[in-house]
Amino acid sequence: MAIDENEVRKIAKLARLKLSPEEVRLYQGQLGKILDSMVELGRLDTSKVMPTTSVLGLSNVMREDEPKPFADPEKILANAPEREGHYFKVRKVIE
């Protein structure tokens, strides 16, 4: 399964990863090889098999949706690269 460099750049864009031209070339080769190794999966007939969505076989457990206060929000905000008061600060998103 060959992947071209444009495809690698497209995937990187979707994944929000800035890649150098060297990285694009590296991943182009490596991703192609990894995907090749998965070709055998396609030969397996799974048309009558249900996909696994949970290995536990749990069904939903319901509870009230009650907010609980977090003891010290400052501990969370202290990790922010940029903040203003009690908010995370980001670049302007609306022109």
Add this chain to the structure above:
Amino acid sequence: MNHTEMTAVAIADAVASGKLSAVEVAKAHFERVRALEPKIKAFVTLLEEDAMKRAAAVDAKRARGEKLGRLAGVPVALKDNILLEGVETTCSSKILKGYRAAYDATVVERMKAEDAVFIGKTNLDEFAMGSSTENSAFFKTANPWDTDRVPGGSSGGSAAAVAARMAPLALGSDTGGSIRQPASFCGVVGLKPTYGLVSRFGLIAFASSLDQIGPFARTTEDAALLLSVIGGHDARDTTSSLKTPGEALAGLKGQIKGLRIGLPKEYFIKGTDAEVEGAVLAAVETLKKLGAVVKDVSLPHSSYAVGSYYIVAPSEASSNLARFDGIRYGLSSPESKSLEEVYEATRGAGFGPEVKRRIMLGTYALSSGYYDAYYGKAQRVRTLIARDFDDVFREVDVLATPTAPTAAFKFGEKVDDPLAMYLSDVFTIPSNMAGNASISIPCGLTRLGLPIGLQLIGPAFSEGTLLRAAGALENASPFPKLNG
């Protein structure tokens, strides 16, 4: 006796009964750390000051006449993807450098309640992606048995710390073998509990349908003790099972006579080192002498496990790791002008090559037009793998296999070939895909003196049975002990 030679069970007993102080125990372990850590480099963060304070608090609690917990004064190392409040948690990634946990993981909370003493956070392959700990963004950890070799991964730091007797217990996480494979390489016990038995609240997620936290120890009894502390329902993890650790550990005591052991033919194949296979079969022979019934069995879809795993795990990772965007914690690109640029530049600079590779692979497998062919297909194949186990566990109680095809390999041996590295988990991945219980225990040494791991796999919540079989082997011939 040097306190670093003691088991966790012995330390907890001695500290709880006042024969030994938690401070003495902690001191002895930090002395050992000072002597060995420059060569091994198991720890990303050492917590000597905190640990001495916590140990003193345990001793004070006893002096007040209060009853001590089941891990009284026991030094524990934590893989650096598990949150310990107030302490840096990095996942061995540049993108999380400087991040301080705002709360404790449930497993940490439960160990604190039992008076454990946390001595440090251990190195891992970045975001637990790897099989040698060489993918750490910070430094490589050495295998205590041969410092030219890798400790395995991704929980290589935890495995090395326990093997080198810098701690009697450690926690790791296992998504495709990340506890069992390093346990095998470092000659210690590593248990991957049944999916859902141990809460992942406070574990930084890699692949949520596969991740499990579990113990490293030097004895099966210590592994059982730590599992009994960390296991059990937690409302903060939506995948948490209602089963208690007591239920999972039922069957811990008792005979081996009549235990049905299966040897799956798909796990005894070309490519596995002859010494590894020989040691595994010798261990099975020992169990047979103790009265176990051994039977050849088949798990026909085993060869599809690695392929489907490397679709499912990266897909989930690409989604889980979207949260590292430079806004709320860790690295952030300061020069970027737009929000989009902040994301791309932060992630481009902050993630290492293996993490980027898996995010790309997962993004591709989930992208429009490819979803059914890759992710959808892999989830169906996963059903077939789980069904194989269901079928075989009607015939046998436990499966015995090598944990990994080889003993520890040398630094750099597989680092440029992602596919070769991925195959190091060929025998451990199926258990994660099915969500059942599995353990690796030492079963001998190669001619070069490297530990060999035996893997036992059982149905969901069969931890007691696995530990009973493992304990019988440990009694029959003690696990190899690292000299020095």
